[in-house]
Structures are given as C-alpha cells and as structure tokens.
Amino acid sequence: MMITIGITGGVGAGKSTVLDFLEEKYQAYVMKADEIGHLVMEPGQSCYEPVIALFGRQIIKNDKTIDRRQVSDVVFSHPELLEKLNQIIHPAVKQYIREQLAVKKQQEQKICVVEAALLLEDHYQEFCDTIWYIHTDEEIRIRRLMENRGYTREKSVSIIASQAPETFFRENADYVVVNNGDFAQTRRQIEEGIRKYETL
Structure with a gap:
C-alpha cells in the first residue's frame, strides 16, 4: 500500500529539512510543486x-x-x-x-511526498492521503529568511503576512510537525507521523 503525504507550511518553516529526512530515512519519493512548475x-x-x-x-x-x-x-x-x-x-x-x-x-x-506552498488553496488534498503542516514560530522564520535568503526584516515580515495564517493551516491539516530548530524533536514527530501508518 502506498501513502501520499502532502506537506505545506509558510515560507521559512524549514519544509526542505522535513523532506530531506523523509527521503533519507524512509526512501520517500519527493515531489516539489515549485520544481515541477519549472x-x-x-x-x-x-x-x-x-x-x-x-x-x-x-x-x-x-x-x-x-x-x-x-x-x-x-x-x-x-x-x-x-x-x-x-x-x-x-x-x-x-x-x-x-x-x-x-x-x-x-x-x-511505499511513501510519496508532495510539497507545495499553496497545497491547500490549490486542493492538492484531492490526491494526498494525509496533510502535514510544518509549523515554525514566526520570529524563527523571520530569522531564517534574513540569514538564508538575505532578506531584510521588513521584507521577511511582509512575505509572511501575505501568506495564509497559521489558523488556516491548522484547521486543514491532519498532522502538525513543529520545526523550531531542535531537529531531534522534529525527527521524533516525523517518525510518529509515519508510525500512524503501521502497514508500511
């Protein structure tokens, strides 16, 4: 049985870290909507x-x-x-x-993973078995955007503000992974999310 996990979350949430771990540990087949768009x-x-x-x-x-x-x-x-x-x-x-x-x-x-920023807005849940929301506190996201992409604080705040609010993600997700920087903790949550599908 194959499971398809849809992964979403705001900019700077560290979705790539989660995707890399799923690929490495579970040999998940990962598709990123952005890359496919290109x-x-x-x-x-x-x-x-x-x-x-x-x-x-x-x-x-x-x-x-x-x-x-x-x-x-x-x-x-x-x-x-x-x-x-x-x-x-x-x-x-x-x-x-x-x-x-x-x-x-x-x-x-066994596992396919689809990542898209607008996963919920574009109704990707039509072909995903479960939707995971990667949550990261706003202040950490701002810091990541400034450090990793060289954005100013103002630009980071404005990009975050232009995206769907946290309540929208939480209301529409089946599972939440908190990714605030302690990767051991993030990893445990991912493993727990996968364990829910004991048939794998």
Missing part, C-alpha cells in the same frame, strides 16, 4: 507554448528556454498576467503529480 515550462513540455503565447517570444532565451526571471518581473507588476500564468501552470503541475503518483503506485513505492 519543469512544465521547459521546451517540449505542456506549458512551454502557452506561456510564450501569453508573454510573447521575447521571453525565449538563446538556448530556447523561457527566461523565468523576465516572466517573474512582468507578473510582479501585472497581477492579471500572474493570474493567467497560474491558470496555465497550476493544472499542469497537478496533472504531472497525478501521473507520477500512478507510476509510483505501479512500482510499489
């Missing part, structure tokens, strides 16, 4: 032509790939284009994940 825009992939049609051929680089930085600069100041871009990318990402899950089930993979 993949589906590659030449020959499903979103390549639609994205060029939306932004124009000037976004094509010399190597034929889409200049994602240029795209992100444009959508930053044109919310309506961001909305259209999301309408192209998000369904393609979900379709890709569904196809991969079907393949992994055939291969008798």
Whole structure:
C-alpha cells in the first residue's frame, strides 16, 4: 500500500529539512510543486507554448528556454498576467503529480511526498492521503529568511503576512510537525507521523 503525504507550511518553516529526512530515512519519493512548475515550462513540455503565447517570444532565451526571471518581473507588476500564468501552470503541475503518483503506485513505492506552498488553496488534498503542516514560530522564520535568503526584516515580515495564517493551516491539516530548530524533536514527530501508518 502506498501513502501520499502532502506537506505545506509558510515560507521559512524549514519544509526542505522535513523532506530531506523523509527521503533519507524512509526512501520517500519527493515531489516539489515549485520544481515541477519549472519543469512544465521547459521546451517540449505542456506549458512551454502557452506561456510564450501569453508573454510573447521575447521571453525565449538563446538556448530556447523561457527566461523565468523576465516572466517573474512582468507578473510582479501585472497581477492579471500572474493570474493567467497560474491558470496555465497550476493544472499542469497537478496533472504531472497525478501521473507520477500512478507510476509510483505501479512500482510499489511505499511513501510519496508532495510539497507545495499553496497545497491547500490549490486542493492538492484531492490526491494526498494525509496533510502535514510544518509549523515554525514566526520570529524563527523571520530569522531564517534574513540569514538564508538575505532578506531584510521588513521584507521577511511582509512575505509572511501575505501568506495564509497559521489558523488556516491548522484547521486543514491532519498532522502538525513543529520545526523550531531542535531537529531531534522534529525527527521524533516525523517518525510518529509515519508510525500512524503501521502497514508500511
């Protein structure tokens, strides 16, 4: 039996740490929505032509790939284009994940993990067996963003404020992993979450 865990949480929550541990200890097959979003825009992939049609051929680089930085600069100041871009990318990402899950089930993979910042908003729970919310105290998240990404405190606070509140995540998650920096503690919670599925 295969289990699919959906992992979500705000920016700076340390979701990658949890994914790495699941991959290492449980040989989980991990899919990150962000990375798949880049993949589906590659030449020959499903979103390549639609994205060029939306932004124009000037976004094509010399190597034929889409200049994602240029795209992100444009959508930053044109919310309506961001909305259209999301309408192209998000369904393609979900379709890709569904196809991969079907393949992994055939291969008798035990654990698949899907990580997405907008996992709940985009209804990824449709194909996840359980949703885990990675919680980290706001002050720690701010510090991580400043240290790891070089953001100012103001920028960190504003990014966190633009995301769904903690109550939304807690109300919609099946399991909460607190990841405040003591990894031994985080690891115990992950192991406990996996133990709930004794059939594995």
